Amino acid sequence: MITITEIETKSILTKTALPSGDFVANPYVGCPHKCMYCYADFMRRFTNHGEKRGDFLDVKRCDKKINVDMRDKTIILSSVTDAYNPFEQKFKVTRELLKQFVHSQVKIDILTKSALVLRDRDLFRQIPGIRIGISLNTLDDTIRKTLEPYASSVNKRIHGKDAA
Numbered sequence: 001m002i003t004i005t006e007i008e009t010k011s012i013l014t015k016t017a018l019p020s021g022d023f024v025a026n027p028y029v030g031c032p033h034k035c036m037y038c039y040a041d042f043m044r045r046f047t048n049h050g051e052k053r054g055d056f057l058d059v060k061r062c063d064k065k066i067n068v069d070m071r072d073k074t075i076i077l078s079s080v081t082d083a084y085n086p087f088e089q090k091f092k093v094t095r096e097l098l099k100q101f102v103h104s105q106v107k108i109d110i111l112t113k114s115a116l117v118l119r120d121r122d123l124f125r126q127i128p129g130i131r132i133g134i135s136l137n138t139l140d141d142t143i144r145k146t147l148e149p150y151a152s153s154v155n156k157r158i159h160g161k162d163a164a
């Protein structure tokens with residue numbers, strides 16, 4: 001059972017000291033993929049969540065449009081959640097964020113474990129600086145189910161669909 005809360009936030013973008021980017025964008029707090037090795041579990045301490053890892057998801061709502069000059073800046077999408085977790089299908093926070101960068105000069109690096117990323121191909125074609133990465137730790141779907149129980153299957157990540 002996952003607890004989902006919609007929260008208002010001033011900005012989905014945050015400046016980062018990570019060497020690979022200028023900003024990080026995390027459309028959600030928490031991650032329902034529940035990877036066994038999740039490196040982002042420490043975020044519970046900073047977000048007042050007492051639930052277990054993967055049992056909560058805060059959906060960020062932000063009415064304010066991005067008004068910083070993003071030319072030649074790099075956004076990491078995302079750093080402590082998966083921007084294409086299954087609930088993105090319903091809430092579309094990632095999609096709405098990306099729409100703001102259509103025809104812009106911003107560089108966006110997406111790394112995901114979800115085939116849902118394919119939904120936004122129409123937007124990717126209009127953002128020249130976007131790069132999409134699919135994270136894949138194993139080709140064995142039995143192992144994947146243990147490591148990353150709620151992320152997309154191996155076949156879906158590679159082929160966009162499960163084997164017939």
Ligand code: SF4
Pocket residue numbers: 031032033034035037038039040041080081082113
């Ligand atoms: S996809 Fe990333 S953020 Fe989500 S549970 Fe897995 S390791 Fe953590």
